[in-house]
Structures are given as structure tokens and as C-alpha cells.
Amino acid sequence: MLTPSASQQQPRFGSRISDAWTEISVVMRKVYLDHSATTPIDSRVLEAMLPYLTEKFGNASSVHMFGQEARAAVDKARRQVASLVGARANEVVFTSGGTEANNLAIRGICEVAKAHGRHVITSAIEHPSVRGVVDEIEKEGWEITRLPVYDNGIVRIDDLRAAIRSDTILISVMTANNEIGTNQPIAEIGALVVEEREHGHRHLCFHTDAVQAAGRLPIDVQALGCDLLSLSAHKIYAPKGTGALFIRRGVRLAPQQVGGHQERERRAGTESVANIVAFGTAAELAKKEMDQRNDHTRRLRDRFETEVEDRIPDIVFNGDREQRLPHLSNISFRFIEGEGLLIHLDMQGVAVSTGSACSSGTLEPSPVIRALGRNEELARGAIRFSFGKDSTDEDVDYAVTALLRAVESLRELSPLSRKSLVAN
């Protein structure tokens, strides 16, 4: 017959899978395990921002009382965000998000420092918003050194030391990775940069993308010794569309957006007051509740990993399992492909993400997983699970059951798997 029909039957697999299917189909939940992509807005954050979308609508640059009310709110938020990372308020520049902060940091420094050198050092596992700018300036003639990360997903300070040249003007290494969560040796890098400056390398700057780490790792820009640090609001339970760049006092950078005096001439454009208020409130809450949130997500993440390890064979954990963010787990499932697993989980109400994509017949395996030295199959089969402050034990139970079923189903179909069925 040439006409297929939609089937509502249970999948045609072994009894263990059918049991898992029955378990899933009893109660369909929505389980969000993609908090590294974005987080829901905290109700306290929403409450704080709402007046600035209604009666307190002034432009923070206006002289009248409406404007001054907005200005005071932006100033307060600036202090709150600065406090999250140990900065002074006037060292914080609000942007439209983490991507703009990273662009402003790298392009801004390169433009003012190009007379002193055209060499930039970064890592092989930066977020696309850093990788993209660095790739662009490379096309413009800059020399780029991309530090390897080895199988644990962490750059080595000796590699960095060896890579620094007299014409190096910028080091940009992320605080923690967005796909595998590995923490980078930022404090050691900062100390090395200070040491370099003491030896006459005056124009060397250090930028770190802390979008994933902020609110999850205690950050103190004074202790870290970084000159620039990028932040994003929507990773810490505030709305999308706002970020910030810490710019150490005395560091000069060329603004990338001009035509206004806002943000002390460093970023032109009317401030998004409500979003900034939300960011400030979220930053204050993140600082206050950091330990509690981390304890919670670490416990859930570790329990999830234990369950997965016990119940699903042929998996590989990606990235160092000690030096990493507490809420994140990245696992490669052998014999299957990440996008298929993602869709199977989505069909069961579980939201996760994969760094690999297959488009127009071209595979784009995650550069982060490939940088760990994983082969293409493992890079394609990598899935990121990221827990949040409101995730529950029930979410873990449901996700493990859904994952078991999805992995088994896909492995039954896979010609790469030993588990492929012989049917008649």
C-alpha cells in the first residue's frame, strides 16, 4: 500500500520500552530543562518592573520629574548589577544583552588598541557572540590564537602564557561555558594579565563572558582582575533584551553605538528602563539566593546524572564533572543523534537543547563538543540538560523516564546500535 496512515498505537518495541511509554502517557508534564538558554521571569522581578511599563514611563534622560523617576530607577539597578560582580556602579554599562556586551567589549577594545598590536587570544569554546566577532576581525586582518581545551573542556594557563605576544592586546576567555558548563581559570588568567602589565605590557586587556556564570558562581571583578565582563539579564530570571558590560575604570573602549549621551557616552540609545529595573532586581535576588539556588540545582543535577548513568548504557559525560556550573549536565548518547533525541523529549513535554544541527544536508556538530576531541557521532549525540531554581524532584523523575524511552526508541532504530531489532 502506498498511503501511510497515522498510527495511535504504542511503539513497536520491547516490553521495557512499552512500560516506560505507559508511565509517560499516564500524565503528560511540561518539564523545562533548558535554563542555560533562558529562564522564566521571577514573579518578584516582574512586580518590580511593571510600574515602569505603566505609570512610571519616563525617559531616563529627561530633566522633568518623570525622567528623574526613571533615572533613579536605572541608577539603583546599576548599583544592584554592579554589586553582583563586585564592581562600582559607574563601571556598568547597560546593553541590549550579552551578545551586544561581547561585541562592544571586543570591537571596542580592538578599535582603540590597534596601534599597539593586532593579536587577540580567545578559547576554542567561546559562545557564538564572541566567536563571531573574533572571526570577523580575523577577516579584517587581525591574528587570532584560539586556546585548546583538552578533553575536560578547560583551557590551560600554560597554553595562554605561551600564546601571549608583545602585540597581544586582548584576551577573551569565558568564565563558564554555555554548553558543558566548565569553569575556566579566570582568576589565574587575571593574575597573569596583571603580571604581564607589571612587565611593561601596558595595553593588554582581559575580557570574560560571564553570561552563564553570573548568579551561579560568586564573581568579584577586583579579585578576578578582569577589565571587561559581560552579563545577561534573561539567564537570571529577568526578561530578554537587557545585558551589561563591566568596564573597569580607566579602560578606554570605542563605543559601537553612537548618537546619544547615554551610559556615559559608551552606549547610545534610550535606556530600556523597565528591563533594567528587572535586571537590577534579578541581580540582587541572584546574589542573595545564590547558595540556596546552587545547592538546589546541584542536588537535582547530580541525582539526574546518577539515575541516567544507572539506567542508560553507552553514554559519555562531556566536560569536567567537578569544575563546572552546578545546574548543567551535558551527555552524549551513543548511536543516536541529538536533534532526534531533542524532538522525542519535546514530544513528551521535556525541553532540552543540543549544540549540533543538521541543515540542508550539512552537519554542523557542536564546536564545543568537537573541541573536547569527541568524534562526530558523540558530538552529534550531545544533549544539554540545565536545571533551574524552580525545577523539582518530580521534574527529574519525569525527565529520566522520558529520556529512557526516547533513547531506547532511537537506539532500536539505529543501524549503529547493537540493539537494533531483528523483526519478521
Added chain:
Amino acid sequence: MTLSYSDIFSDHLANPRNAGELADADVVAEETNPVCGDRLRLSLRIRDGRIDAARFLAYGCPPTLACGSAIAEMIQGTTIHEATKLTKNEIVAAVGGLPSRKQHAASLAIETLRAAIIKHASEDGE
């Protein structure tokens, strides 16, 4: 259900038709997309010029799995001659449509079917 694909597509993923391999297959063909690495294996039991049974295995993105399921269902019970005339567009339609960037999955399904038919014809003629 996921919002990015049709209900029929999602159903093929959740309830793949004719999954597995035939122990008594007359012909088995496996094709790989050399660029993205997606793989499809078809095993066919052929009786009197008719595909008596068809099974598939697939590795790759969801459209490759869905197209494998669809083609295995569509060709089972057809004559070899009818199966030869199956087109990529019919596979795309059978899974409820595919975005242009995912149409290579239907091409892989057709290529694997044709490889199986050619292999069977050559083995049959030996």
C-alpha cells in the same frame, strides 16, 4: 506534540512503522549522506516481484527517521515496478511536508530504496 513538525511527522517519530531488520531479507541496502552522516538501511523480502515485507533502520535527524518510517510503510505490499516510481515529493508529502533545509532526508530514502532495487536486480540476475 512538538510545534515544528506536522502531526503525521510526529506520529512517525513516536510510532515508527516497520522498524527493524528482516531475518530473511532478500536484499539489504544502506545509504549514507556523505555530508551530514545520516544513514538509512532498508531490508526487503521480495516474493514474485512484490515487496512482501520492508523494514528500516535510521540514524540521523528526525526527518531521516520519519522518512525511513514512511518509505518502509509505503513500499510494503507494492510491486518492485511501483516502488521504482516512488518520488522524493511523495515521501515529503507522506510525512506531512518538510522544510526545504530538511528535504535531503526524503532524497536519502529514495536513494536507499533505489539502491536496494538495483542490488536485488543484479543479485537476481547472477
